[in-house]
Amino acid sequence: MSFVSNPNQQLNFDDSYNNLTDREKRFLDKSWAKPFSEEIFPAINEEMFSVLYSDKASRPNTPVNVIIGSLIIKEMLNMTDDEMVEALMFDIRFQYALHTTSFEEQPLSDRTLGRFRERCNAYETEHGRDLVKEAILLLSDKIAKIMKLNPTLKRMDSMMISSNIRKLSRLELLYTCVANMVKCLHKSGEDELIEGMEHYYDDNDRNKVIYHNRSEETSDKIQTVINDAVKLLSLIEDKYLQTSEYQLLLRVFKEQTEDDDKGTRKLRKAKI
Numbered sequence: 001m002s003f004v005s006n007p008n009q010q011l012n013f014d015d016s017y018n019n020l021t022d023r024e025k026r027f028l029d030k031s032w033a034k035p036f037s038e039e040i041f042p043a044i045n046e047e048m049f050s051v052l053y054s055d056k057a058s059r060p061n062t063p064v065n066v067i068i069g070s071l072i073i074k075e076m077l078n079m080t081d082d083e084m085v086e087a088l089m090f091d092i093r094f095q096y097a098l099h100t101t102s103f104e105e106q107p108l109s110d111r112t113l114g115r116f117r118e119r120c121n122a123y124e125t126e127h128g129r130d131l132v133k134e135a136i137l138l139l140s141d142k143i144a145k146i147m148k149l150n151p152t153l154k155r156m157d158s159m160m161i162s163s164n165i166r167k168l169s170r171l172e173l174l175y176t177c178v179a180n181m182v183k184c185l186h187k188s189g190e191d192e193l194i195e196g197m198e199h200y201y202d203d204n205d206r207n208k209v210i211y212h213n214r215s216e217e218t219s220d221k222i223q224t225v226i227n228d229a230v231k232l233l234s235l236i237e238d239k240y241l242q243t244s245e246y247q248l249l250l251r252v253f254k255e256q257t258e259d260d261d262k263g264t265r266k267l268r269k270a271k272i
Helices: 022-030 033-043 047-052 064-076 081-090 092-097 112-127 131-137 140-149 158-187 205-211 215-235 244-256
Strands: 257-259 265-267
Touching (some): 022 092, 064 112, 064 131, 158 205, 158 215, 215 265
């Protein structure tokens, strides 16, 4: 997938905004969408994310400013990934805020945000840079301004927004590694080792844990997954130690978790 920047979309003749009544436009102008559209969206730095994509000609990426804008809005309105994708499809406020009213089809799918978080997490692991945090901190003044103007938005600053996004990214990473190890053991007939963790090989489980997740649920879900990882690592037999599933689970477990002062395995504190 190659990187292509997304210029700020201009209204065209077929733009859905033009189909609004004057009354609808007045209400839209009074909503959170207008300052977001005019202040935050144009200031999102897409170019810093070009390192996540191939420099060879291939299918272009989903517009990065739409993705970053969606992640910010999702936190401001305390939404799940699924709710954000659905809102962008059907709610003119979200389309107006993200400059997609002229799109024939809205650019987010059910996995767009998750795949983007995976790319950012992989880049941070390799290079030590949290690109989402950097991008959001550059918007901190504008985020503070829109928060003051809109009492309907969840009260949070740029640091909290970036922290919530990163936590969900880490939940996805830990969940994926545990789920892959559970599936490996299940396929090998080792069901006695994964008793109580059968849900990981349910096709709908990832959606429940990740895409239906709200920010206030993330910490508890992370701890549950960490506890399952501790159990798995203590039970896995020697014949699985060289599998890619085990090696990746062990690596992520060491990188993402640590013992607290009571000896309980917890999520490793993020570097500020």
